[in-house]
Amino acid sequence: MKNIINIQAIYVLWLREMKRYLRAKSRIVGSLGMPFFFLLFLGTGFKNFRPGTVPPDVDYLNFVAPGILAIVLQMGSMMTGIAILWDRQFGFLKEIMVAPVSRISIVLGRTAGGMTTALFQGFLFIGVAFFVGLRIESITGVIVALCFMVLIACSFVNLGLAISSLMRDMQGFSLVMNFIMVPIFLLSGALFPVEQFPVWVRVLSYIDPLFYGVDGLRYGLIGVSKFPLWLDFSMLLLFCAFMVGLGAYLFSKVDVD
Amino acid sequence: MHAIETRGLTKKFDALTAVKQVDLQVAQGEIFGLLGPNGAGKTTFIKMLSTLSEPTEGDARVWGHDIRREKDAVRHDIGMVFQDPAVDDRLTGRENLDFHARMYGMKKTDRISRIGEVLDLVGLTDKAGELLRNYSGGMKRRLEIARGLMHFPRVLFLDEPTLGLDPQTRYHIWEYIKGLNAQEQVTIVLTTHYMEEADELCSRIGIIDYGSILVIDTPEALKNTLGNDLLTVKAADLDALQQAFGNESWVLEVNRFDSSLVLSVQQGEEKVPLAVNTAQKHGVTLTSVSVRKPTLDDVFLHYTGKSIREEDVSEKDQIRGRMRMHGSGRR
Structure with a gap:
């Protein structure tokens, strides 16, 4: 067991991620730009828009903030995939792979690092949203939201890991971003309730794992959700477990060359 | 071990x-x-x-x-x-x-x-x-x-x-x-x-x-396996020269390059006059003759039949060609 789960290696992989992240100040600020402007302009622009089932005392800014938080987590987590492709391009992946460390430990270290940066960005966003006008309902709600944040980050870090394991360079990654990530976030109901969609699109929404993430975050932060909490939680947990398995499997097959 | x-x-x-x-x-x-x-x-x-x-x-x-x-x-x-x-x-x-x-x-x-x-x-x-x-x-x-x-x-x-x-x-x-x-x-x-x-x-x-x-x-x-001195000779007509030296008993090996021939010989200094005579006999004028000890490059030439320097380019192209054929970047 000690050989498979190497705590020191996991720790140093995480530590490296932290150092790189904290040194890239422009990345931290840059990653907040898009969600901040989304929140500010959508929130004020649609101020009097009361989407579907949402109670009248919840304004659009409060409706959309949990959705944008989910996008921040999703995009932030996918950066792990890009980081691996960078490592491959600059040869550092070989330095990691030639060390006497199991692939599982490498996956765990990567996941820990990617989740931490994504969650950090999530918290920064909550801070900004709070400043712009997000009302937080209760402490238990925040704890619920935190659980969903962790699950979303874990799922998408491993999705990034899985995709980057199948790729040799950066070229294909923008394709993935645009054709996988954008539909996932538009179908998730982050920006508007999915009741607005025709039935066949709504079906796609219900198989979109991020839909349950957004719904759970809404429950936590503004106390409103479409589905019961247990359903959101189990669906997301299922997806997360599947992604962890897939990410670890595909990464273990990676050819170093 | x-x-x-x-x-x-x-x-x-x-x-x-x-x-x-x-x-x-x-x-x-x-x-x-x-x-x-x-x-x-x-x-x-x-x-x-x-x-x-x-x-x-x-x-x-x-x-x-x-x-x-x-x-x-x-x-x-x-x-x-x-x-x-x-x-x-x-x-x-x-x-x-x-x-x-x-x-x-x-x-x-x-x-x-x-x-x-x-x-x-x-x-x-x-x-x-x-x-x-x-x-x-x-x-x-x-x-x-x-x-x-x-x-x-x-x-x-x-x-x-x-x-x-x-x-x-x-x-x-x-x-x-x-x-x-x-x-x-x-x-x-x-x-x-x-x-x-x-x-x-x-x-x-x-x-x-x-x-x-x-x-x-x-x-x-x-x-040392080459055991010999190397004589580098240059002339305008290398084809005729290569043939001429090929028939001389004191020449152990002839290798042809773009602008010169390299001859493996014993006691190189003594073979310089012989080389000049042989060339004259066949009506070829030598433009230069030099004697040196073998280097690793010569050893490489001896074992592979080609110089590593000229090989460098062609081999790379060859590998690139092979890589393209197999559609992967492995070396």
Whole structure:
């Protein structure tokens, strides 16, 4: 067991991620730009828009903030995939792979690092949203939201890991971003309730794992959700477990060359 | 026990056999050099020994550990310096070393003292706190060599350690390599396509071409096998000259180059007048004659039938062609 789960290696992989992240100040600020402007302009622009089932005392800014938080987590987590492709391009992946460390430990270290940066960005966003006008309902709600944040980050870090394991360079990654990530976030109901969609699109929404993430975050932060909490939680947990398995499997097959 | 021992080690990529039936023994404490043109299979060979690539056939032991069944043990006992840089340039020199040390499970006190030692060994103590993006190419290379030594490996692999470096930096790296072989008693296996590098550093050299090792010996013994002096003659009509010398009994071997012929002879100085006479007899005027001792380049020519320098370009193109055919970037 000690050989498979190497705590020191996991720790140093995480530590490296932290150092790189904290040194890239422009990345931290840059990653907040898009969600901040989304929140500010959508929130004020649609101020009097009361989407579907949402109670009248919840304004659009409060409706959309949990959705944008989910996008921040999703995009932030996918950066792990890009980081691996960078490592491959600059040869550092070989330095990691030639060390006497199991692939599982490498996956765990990567996941820990990617989740931490994504969650950090999530918290920064909550801070900004709070400043712009997000009302937080209760402490238990925040704890619920935190659980969903962790699950979303874990799922998408491993999705990034899985995709980057199948790729040799950066070229294909923008394709993935645009054709996988954008539909996932538009179908998730982050920006508007999915009741607005025709039935066949709504079906796609219900198989979109991020839909349950957004719904759970809404429950936590503004106390409103479409589905019961247990359903959101189990669906997301299922997806997360599947992604962890897939990410670890595909990464273990990676050819170093 | 040998530091490295391979039996019939072979690696195939689809139709291309990159390494063919290599039998090799490297003694402890040696600096062993694999000399061959680009695409000869040197990197593939090292990748197999370092467990990064699975052999198609054959066996190998590194410091007594089987490279197929005892991967982690092999990884513990080897240090790697890859052909292309493999550093994190957003970390400082010290942080790169610390990352490595922790990946290899070193304890804190060992880490700190060892980082100091290896930095000192490659002369980078002053630069340890700088981000690697500010390092020059030569400094990065030295740091990679230091990193390869961090965890007290038994065998250090250096894949083209001075590729792309200027002559002065190359000379310094040679000094560091010799120094660490002496001070750390680490066995070194390096690949190179620079004759001078193999000649200067290695206690033994294996000449590799098209995936096969053609000969293994000390640089001196390799040069002595030719046993002869070399006469380089130039003239306008090389065809006639080649034929003329081919029929002379004192000429042991004739090799044709673009603008000259190289003749293997005994007692070279005495053969200069003979060469002039022979040329005159066939109505050819020599423009120059020179005598020299064989170099590793001549040894390489002798065993492979081509010069490594002219081979360099054509071999690269050939490999590129082969790579395109197989649609992958492996070497």
